[in-house]
Amino acid sequence: MKKLYFTIIFLFITRLLLAQNTTGKTVSVNFNQASIDIIVKELESQSGYHFYYDRTQFDSLKVTLQISDAPLERVLNMAFNNTNYHYAIVPANMQIFLTKGKIIHTQLAAGYFNSKGDIINQTPARGDFSMDKETPATEATTENKLYSIGIKTNNIEPGKAVLSGYVRDVKSGEAIVGASIFTTDAKTGVVSDQYGYFTITLPKGRQTLVVHGIGMKDTRRQLVLYSDGKLNIEMQELVYSLKEVKISADKVANVRSNEMGVNHLDIKSIKQIPAVFGEADVLRAVLTLPGVQSVGESTTGFNVRGGAADQNLILLNDATIYNPSHFFGFFSAFDPDMVKDVELYKSSIPERYGGRLASVLEVTDREGNKKNFTGSAGIGLLTSRINIEGPIIENKTSFILGARTSYSDWLLSALPQEYKNSEANFYDINLGISHQIDDKNNLYLTGYISHDGFKLNSDTTYKYGNKNANLKWKHNFSNKLFSVFLVGYDRYQYAVSSDQNPINGYNLNYNINQSNFKTDFTYYLNQKNTLDFGVSSIYYKLHPGNFEPYNNQSLVAPQIVPAEQALESALYFGDKYDITPDFTIDVGVRYSIYNYLGAQTVDYYAPNLPKTSANVVDSVTYGKNKIIKTYTKPEIRASARYNLNDDMSLKASYNTLTQYIHLLSNTTAISPTDIYKLSDPNIKPQSGDQVSLGLYRNAQANTIEMSVEVYYKRIWDYLDYRDGATLLLNDHIEQDVINTNGKAYGVEMLLKKTEGKLNGWVSYTYSRTFLKQDDPNAGELINNGNYYPANYDKPNDFNFTGNYRFTHRYSVSLNVVYSTGRPITLPIAKYVYDGAERVYYSDRNEYRIPDYFRTDFSVNIEGNHKVHQRFHNSWSVGVYNLTGRANAYSTYFTEQGGAINGYQLSIFAKPIPFINYNIRF
């Protein structure tokens, strides 16, 4: 068809003559929003000329024109004024050719006889598509089609208009998050939000938008913007799914976006990182980012820029996950087949988030396929997983369900001797339902359940789990104002039980419950200002320990630490203000209000004395829901970006944060039975601030991204415990904890290559983190009140994560990690006490374990790439810890048979081969 059309043009092109004033015909017309067919019919009947045109190219043309006895040429000029349409007249044959975009020259192109191809190439292409005229938002599915946005007029008023819409996957209908939409000159650009929604302000008239999305084919849209309007953009997935390692959705975002200290990882790059048991791990991928560290391999607790592990707000589809790890920390709680992407905010934390000091890790699951039933399954050495998704109502409602379970008992036989006779298992289930009520309203329901059970070679059984559910309603008031309302419930619980000794048998139950309400509004005030505002509220209810006899033989005294309640609310407002195209500031304030609520009995201590039971001066019992203590705190979130040139920008940010819930742990790694404590009259909220500065540069057509960020951070009132403190089942925990202040600083460098056969990133971080206890009322001070390095203070940290693609089916990945060993407290002297050698410890964290070095390697094999096959399968085969270096996880000195010996415990002391099989259907 296309060819035929070209041929027709080609045949006639030699006979074209000059178009102006050649017909001598006059016509009278009265068009009101007339389509091309009406116009042509009218003009053909009045002039006798025959019109040649492609109807589909003109489907967005609407002409309003009233004129009498005007020359045909003038009528055509007026009708096509300000549009991309052109006409050419061949009076000899009484023919008029209407074209789009390309003017048909009435003379031969220069050099025509030498290079025919040129003309063919310049001929406007014609897409085959069908347009759904009922859809209010224009569905843009073809790149070369010209879309008319807004109420069409043949005269476009100068000025700006707002364009908004969704970016979706053409196949599944799923929202594409973080797609960047910008004009060809890259002067204006936005990024789609977590629902795939975008709003961009553009000059009216002819525009070309370029759209980039992770793992999607780049696309472009041509449009004529008449007034405010909508445009939905569908993108096609790249077929060879393992090809891309794009860390950032937005190639120019590195330089252009206002945010700093934000790392974005999509699941495709996460899946390329060789993982210890072959199963992609979200949190381990996060650990490859600059500024993120962990205390060791069997923990997925992570430390961001010197923050403690509990200072990270971990959100899975907006639900707070308190324990993000399974199976002693070897797995993270997030099912890799469900996760769409991960965003980590390290320095400029948006004002809509709060309640934690160090970072926000936002994990977003995919939405179900709205068009077809699909699914995938994966088989690994320790776990298997399956997920299915599909429409409930086609194009409106979809679901996605994922489940994962372990069969890991064989691994325990491979663990050190002391873990023999142990048991461990876990499962997790994710559910997501999304429903499009209409063009302006969407509902999202998500749920998550995880369960872990283990028994470490003793009679004590541990169980823990997360339960989360939330409902989100997204409502667009207009193109300029949209909102998200969320209600949710999050729970973390654990239980410990022991039944071997009938007298001492017990059950211990612990749980945290939080009910959330949150609303976020975004208002595009004008081209220069985007406002964000909203309120949020969290009601906490903690049961800090119910200790009960295991059965009626047990003499255990039931002990119930009274439940704690609190309400944490916040009001926030932020403005992103583009002062000039090159200078943008983003200023926000979050006002947080925290109420500690009854029923509760609170002890008050004499001021300026250590909090001990001897210094209790009063004990007050408060009734249910009575406000016992209120803390308020305005938090500042400010950032600025200045473009030095097109490829380079300078960013700065300053943040203050407050945290009202504290994790109390006396273990080095996060353990499942750590307890959380709410701030109360005796325990102040922790607070911190951070200033950071960064330089960003893109090179080689935005395929290489470089950044350098420096930061300095202060932390106040972080809780540490007294030596030998009892944290669990402690009615007076304030007597056993000490306020600690901290400081952290560092420089982070990141170099990323996003395209090409070789892609990946290299990061290097130099950072220090120090804590000190100098509260004169604390009693015994750690290290005499001087600064000491935190457990996760690892000054040098280097990471390389790379992927090389030989063909679309075969690629190899390599991961190299080096870091300084973490600080430890070593014995410096020994003595004999109670019949055995004992050790005397140094100041806390005075020494370090040996440096850490690890290399992982994997080969990824994709099945064939026929698009239309029933099953797509892929293999991942590799080796974790290729060099087999026995990295120390911890060192310890223990007495055996009366003598002291030093030991080094390595978790993965040998190369560990793995294999993983995935299938998609």
Place this chain on the structure above:
Amino acid sequence: MAFFAISCTKPYNPKVITTASNYLVVEGTINTGGDSTTILLSRTVPLNSNLTTVPELGAVITIQSNQNQSYNLVEKGNGVYASAALTLPATAQYRLSIVTTDGKTYLSNYVTPIVTPPIDSIGFTEISNKQEGSGLQIYVNTHDPNNNTHYYRWDYNETWIFNARYASFYITNGTSIISRPAAQQIYQCWGNSISTNIELGSSAKLTQDVIYQSPLVFIPSTSEKIETRYSILVKQYALSADAYNYFSILKQNTEELGSIFDTQPAKLTGNVHCTTNSTLPVIGYISAGTVQQKRVYINNSQLPNNWIATYPYDCEPDTALYKYPEPGGLYLNQVAIFLIPLTSTVIITTAITPPGAMTPSGYQYVDPQCGDCSIRGTTTQPAFWQ
């Protein structure tokens, strides 16, 4: 396959920790219950030192009460200081005063003596599912009818009869092999060991002050401790909450490290201070009170028949002949060379007497660890043994 043994523990010797240290270590309990108080003084040594401990000699130790009584301890040598048997009034508080030869004075905090309730029983259970295999778990039961004690510490002294792998019937007198006199038997010995772990128990979380089957020691079924007769003397000390805390940190710091969810080693602060230099660390916690003790015996006949002790050494008897044939029709007198000299350390077990012969043609002998139990114990029956 390759997945096994992915984690490992190996020795770790950090580069020389240079901090020189010789802090005073004070160990013991002020015994108010009509017995003598024994205090052990020593000094810490650097971690890489070959010495395990350095006894502190020449110190002057007194027990002081807050009612101005004081009782002196006498140096017994090797860092041990003991008082006469004292019955101290339970209404007073007591502390220890130590003046070392370097002129420094150390004081412990005043502590209230705690009356230790008696041990109810010491029992044992056979356990078969332990990672070490089957064995004997010895436990202690106690209770305080006044519901007042809550915190307990135990130490123990084990004694057992064991045999050498081979009985020795002969001995050399330097010129010939003679029958071994009964007084020099080295086949049956008493072994002895003291507890090296800190054993603690608490009933603080129970409705009654009851300690039920608190484990003390686990003896593998293959241990020679239980091959004949075994005895354990358990001493029970009631503790204050503070003292219990001190001992549990000490236990945690040195016995319970090396797992994945390790607690951080904690700085140990006892209740002894140097008054001359208050920043000087002192190790030790001095509490006061009475001590209870109980001894039990366990016979091998009480234990499963299939529990067989494993001898700790590989033993294979050798033979020494008076006439060992050599090439060329010569003979070598192996007995004279290997067994008769008084410098010979081997143990002669039995004689080799050919059928019909009146005198032995030679002897079987073993290395000392296979024939002489006295290198690992004593042949003298302890005074208490029944």
